[in-house]
């Protein structure tokens with residue numbers, strides 16, 4: 594059974610690789626960014642609250658995020674495994690997730706950290722064309738990543754759960770490297 598977490602800066606290819614592995618292992622791909630974008634599109638109460646943070650490239654506050662993940666991990670389809678992409682993004686989210694998984698008697702098998710240099714990330718995101726992919730917001734998201742999210746790497750390294758993979762290769766090469774280190 595695979596329960597995987599993707600870490601890595603914005604534009605590292607987490608969503609791309611998570612989708613490929615989700616198809617390969619036939620488990621759900623849970624992207625908090627995608628869940629939020631759907632909520633914004635549908636103008637749900639969560640979407641209305643999250644929109645401004647997302648447009649600015651800021652993190653959506655923890656109280657909203659924790660509820661979102663809690664409910665998604667209660668769905669029936671996650672019993673067979675899951676891939677989390679975009680969560681946790683802060684040490685407090687990582688700690689929340691640990692407690693939640695202990696409560697539901699699950700354990701993540703592997704935390705995959707995609708490593709890609711900042712300048713590659715910027716050009717990848719400028720080519721992606723998402724609403725929050727203008728240069729100013731991209732640079733702000735990168736700052737937030739280095740400040741708020743990079744400490745999550747140490748959190749999992751200290752718990753011997755971290756595997757870092759070079760994300761600065763072709764998409765197929767990254768997938769191949771990932772499947773070598775994952776033992777489903």
Ligand SMILES: Nc1ncnc2c1ncn2[C@@H]1O[C@H](COP(=O)(O)OP(=O)(O)OP(=O)(O)O)[C@@H](O)[C@H]1O
Pocket residue numbers: 601602603604605606607608609610626679717718720721760761762763764765767
């Ligand atoms: N190995 C790769 N080589 C070149 N381009 C890539 C690679 N992996 C992904 N991309 C492209 O880079 C862009 C960002 O990829 P993706 O959306 O998967 O990143 P992400 O880590 O999920 O980003 P975010 O955290 O901002 O959602 C996309 O346009 C994608 O097609």
Ligand SMILES: Nc1ncnc2c1ncn2[C@@H]1O[C@H](COP(=O)(O)O)[C@@H](O)[C@H]1O
Pocket residue numbers: 603625626627629646647648650651652653654658678679680681682686734
């Ligand atoms: N885990 C998260 N914590 C706070 N904010 C989040 C989280 N996941 C997503 N967000 C917000 O959504 C956008 C887009 O996310 P992507 O993972 O890049 O698709 C992000 O900038 C945050 O505003």
